[in-house]
Amino acid sequence: MSLPPLEIVLYAGAVSLLIIGLAGLVMSEHLVRLVLALGVAEAGGNLLLVLTGFRQGAVAPILLGAAPSGPMVDPIPQALVLTAIVIGVGVQALALALVLRVRRAYGTVHMSALRARLVEDLDEAAGLPPEGSREAPGVERPV
Amino acid sequence: MPELILELVLMPLVAFVAGLGMLLMMRKIAAKIQRRVGPPFLQPLYDVVKFFGKQTQISHGLIHDVGIIVAVGGYIAAETLIPVPGMDGIAGRTDVIVLIYFLMVPSLGMALAAGQCANPNASIGISRALTAMLAYDIPFVIVIFGMSWIYGTTNLVQMVEYQQVHGWGLFQAPLLAFAGLFALQGMLGKQPFEIYVAPAEIATGPMVEMGGKYLGSLVVMQSFSLYTAGILYTTLFLGGGVTWIDFLLKAYLVVAIPMAIAFQFPRYRAEQMLGVLWKWPVLAGLLGLALVMLT
Amino acid sequence: MTADAVTLAVALPLLAGFLSPALGRSSRTAAQWLGWAALAASAAVLWSVWVRLDGGTAAVAVGGFRPPLGIAFYLDGMALLFALAVPVVTLLFWPRAGTPQQFALTLVLAAAATGLALSGDIFNLYVFYELTAVASFGLVAAHEARRAQAAALRYLLLSAAGSVLLLAGIAVVYLRTGTLNLAHLATLAPERLQDPVGLAAFALMLLGLGVKAELFPVNGWVPEVYSSVSGRLAGLLAGLVSKLAVLVVVRALVLVFPRPEAAELMLVLGTLGIVVGELAAWRARDLRRQFAFSSIGQLGIVFVAFSVPGPAGIVAGLAVALHHLLTKPALFLLAERWGGAIEGLRGAGRGQWLASTLFILFALSLVGVPPLPGFWAKLLTVMSLMEQGTGPARAGAVVVMAATVVEAAYLFRTLGVLLARESGAESPQPHRGPDLATASLAGLILVGSVFALRPLGDGLKALAAQAVDVDGYVRTVLGGPGMAVSHPASQAPGGAGGGARVAHVPPEIAS
């Protein structure tokens, strides 16, 4: 598949954004950073989607009267990406709301601390002693 | 049919007499080795009569009696399973495998009787006796297998016939014959494998609570066991007998060998006995078996 | 009622979902009844369509645009079966004690899940998938305990990352084919997608959808969420939502990516999921997490079964999936009161004989004891894998069977604790009536299906034959008889004025 250099740059940019976003999701510690990383990844995904309709030198497919001469870009991805952006924004808003509630409940915005507290909470809710060095199943082994 | 019944009566009777003779021989050999004169000719008979005639007879319960009856009766019955010159008894209807398991029944009877005595010394004796059985029976069954393989039959009558045509088993499988003799030493409970009888220490062994006719029955049982072992070995390796004279001669000779060895040895402990009997006769037996089966 | 009425099955719960908070302000009971009515109506619509189709297939072009331009609903046995399961299961697992907001979210979840089952367009699938996700985040976070919010946030981050991958996968597919309609894709796929790029697109979509479908290893949220929320919600997510995600994957696999490599990827990840899920369940120290991990393992079996090409795999996968749909939610309901540490449940089952009996029944069926349905499902899976005969398939069969041993070990170990003669320190409260009733219903269906094995088996085979009939799909959607055009007037949700987060959906449906 031979693409024009511009498109290569554009695709590479979209994929890079996606990878940067996912890497941020893996490596970040702060909850807000995580949400931002998610935003970056989504931007990458959206860019990829909208690029699928891109044609170099093409015009917007807006039909006013006569059809324009020359190539037009594919309109469908643009419609799709609009939807995807809206969804993404909604999800990010929800995420931020949850970050706020989590901060209020746990007093931390750090993922590792949150994870540790969550596990404690889960064990407590189940009436289990915290899982420490005692590497044994909860009940006797079946055999 | 009447002939068969006569045989069935005669075979144990002969066994009894010949067995008492073997008992006498044993004591004579012991005396010779220990440079004593030894008992008179009829001493074994006197012993039996004396034991049975005793006034004080102590029983420890029904099973004590039943066990003794099984011990003696089992041997009496077993005598009809081995062919002797002129008499096959029911040997043709059974085989050597039946015989070796049949011979465990009297031992079980003795074990029952000793166990019922409620004396731990007797129980210890039985525990050792059963351990000894585990020791000597393994080489012995190897021998039985080998001889059955050679003769192509497990029928003792046919075994004798085969040997009378093709020569003695002793020459066909000398290693197996050696293993058999070794096992015989253990089977007879003679030194160095006599820990379970332990005749030198009356306090330990199955006989500790036996007296009177109980002990007398055990003497009878021993005489049967000597005779049975002798003729079984004769039948397996020495071609049985054509006439009673050569048959009994062979049987006495077979029994004399362990006797002669016995009185020159001290005693092995139970675990040592296992070690010895599981090593040399088993090795010899397996080697003999390999020679027989591969050639 | 014509086939295009099925849009109502999506629209009615959605509409009710938007009305519910407003109505709930004045009367919670009214909101609840509204929800029930919408779901019942949705079920009725789907049922009547199913009856009318009578084993046939149909396509509905929403908004009047003829495929492949517009977006389409595709109706066949498999789609309708799962679509019908949505309102029914949602009704059974209705958040009875919830707020009107929870009702709304549940209704949106039901609407989106129905759409997921019916949709014949991959971008539309993405939208419904996102809607399902958002509704489930909301439902998880609505649980009062703070651990639910933390779990919801972590769930959200993972799920959103998965969605990005799904979107990327869709972008790749569109890039290569220029279409989003599944039927159109099916015709184009043999020449455009049978290469590494196409496979990569499938991998991205599989992993993206896998988050919801509890596919290994993108299911890190499962134990956290299921042990944070109520048994009803856990049952709904584990039983229903995961199956619909699987359904979408299966559709994509059958129609667009019929390549052995694609199936193999599913097989490998499914196998690993079985291993990891069952082993983790073996070590789990409380009942909820045990069931959560066991659910991961079961979904692994579903993936493994569906990975077998041809109708045999579909039959096996459907059997396993439906069986899990029946048993696992019911087990989560039982875990509602027995949710604590397993060791603390000593003797808890004595005196609660109905619950114990149900537990035994579900455990037996999960382990696969004939003649219970679980056995037939497992047998079909193993046989289809062995029949396939390739190395990975055989390995999958071995893993399925080895997992059964582990599963039996922990389920009956737990049962042994529950029925122990001596009792624990404190005995848990007895089960709530509705929970037990729902679980009993599942148990009755389970036992009842033993007596209907023959029709069930035939039915599944018919469904599977239809599902693998790619030509039939294409014919139904792109032309020929059975195509129908829906009435724009039925697209009511646009005017419903729901929350801002979902406001973009109605135009999408109506577009």
Place this chain on the structure above:
Amino acid sequence: MTLLDGLWAASALTALVAAAFGRHPAAGSWLTVLYGLQFLVVAMMGGLSEGADPVPASVSFVVLGYGLAWQFSALSWFFAVITAGAALAAAWFVSGAWGRAYAARGGDLRLLQLALALNPLAMYVLLASTDFLSLFVGWELVSWSSFLLMLSGGGVGVRWALRYLVYAIGGAMAVMAAMAQAHALTGSFGFGALAAAVPELSAASLWMLVILLAAGFGVKMGLLPFHLWQAGAYAETPGPGAAFLGAISSRMGLYAMLLTLFGGLGLGTLQALHIPFTPLEAHELLAWIAAFTMVLPTFTALRQNDARWLLAWHGIGQGGYMLLGVAMGDALASAGGMMHVFNHATYQAALFMAVTAVVYRTGTADLNRLGGLVTRMPLTFLVLLIGIIGLAGLPPMNGFVSKWLIYRALIDEGQPLLFVAAVIGTLGTIVSVYKLLHNIFLGRLRVEHESVREVPWSMLTPMLALAAVVFVTGLAPGPVLDWVAAVQRELGFAVLVPTLGGVDRPDGGLDMLWVVGIMLAGFGVGALIFLAGGRARTVHQLDNYAGGHFLSAEVRYHYSDNFYAGLMHRIGSWYRGSFQWLQDALVSATDFLAQGAAGVYRAVQPVTWLLGVTVLALWWAW
């Protein structure tokens, strides 16, 4: 309605009555009558052992396109008659005083009765299998019903039942794999199709089938190395349940092996299947596994201090004789192996019942806490004595006949090592069962057992009946051997033509009528000789030689612990617990893997896995 339907109906009725009225004191007798009815129905099918046509069931199903049908043949009938007899004896034993005492001690009598009734029902279903599918269905039913029976006592039994369950499911999965493999190879579940396809199958496929089937069914039989569950699971089951399980339950594994390996694949296939780089064929491999199963568990039994455990371990060992006989495959050996199923069921049930009777009276089965009971429970002693003679395989009991057939065949076949192994197993059994008998019934009676009485007739009757069967079928093995001959004919083995007393062959046959007759005559003569002596006086057990000490009730004058001290001094260090170690290692490995699996879900950020697997998947896609 066929007789098989009748049998199922009778058995199902028994289960229903047990479920409904099991707790009621009078239910025991009614249930016994119902078990008697089952036995009667089985007996009415006796024509099967004389070459009558198979008895089909009138129910059949079609599920997912597979037909499910059932029928009884000579093989089924042979196992069914044992099952029905064992169930009848066990139910009779429960019906009276034992059941009441069990309920009074807090046992769940209804559960026990129900489990006891479900087991034969499941077995009748299994025994009527016609193809892999019905076999598997029946197999699972049997597994789970015996699981229920093991559970029914609660307590320690639950742990053992769970261990059993893990083994049983593992075995069942092996069977399922074999079944799916057979279906993949032949396109059908039928044994006939498999047998027909054998010539076209590769050695690898055949080996896979043989190993899967042998392992799967071997678990139930307690074949090495899958035997660790059995002793504990059977021993800790409530007494009559243990008697039933010990008698017949694990023999279902042999039935299934006979049906699939020997009937399906065929003995000839096994004999032609060569193990690379060795002189062995598949059937010899089975025989060697059987040989190890005979020897090792028997010597484990020797070390047990609990009577029930000792018997259960012997049960495992005796299973080895059955497989050895069948695997050797000639007329004598296979007859011996199959007859041993019958013989073992009779004496093992009697033995478990005798031990249960002792537990009923004394409250313990600990061999170091008993002794001297022969004076108090003479009939139970008699049953135990007859039972152990049978178990040890000594004349005149039936156990000897089946073992003799196997020994004789091994000599014919020229298998010295297997022969020696068989004899070692027997010798170990003799040594071990004497300890059982001695420590319970012989030696010194303990003070606390002075007032013990014989058990009531409701318990004695089935025990004595079983003991009588052990003796009578030893005296005249012909009828049982006739049944076995019918099975041999059905499965395509060489057929043994028996006489009433055993086997007539010139080069060493067996006529038990003569053997037993001469033995009894010998005992008679022995008794005459004994009575010729002076009249004996019975003394009290304390009137004993004690090296000068004066014995009193306080002095413990009894030898029981470490009964074979000398033997253990020699072989004690040979007990390595290797199989236990293997099992523990497997469990530990699973646990270790499970830790790793649980670790997947400990990730702080699960997106890590998402990213990782995406990269891997994309890399793989290219």
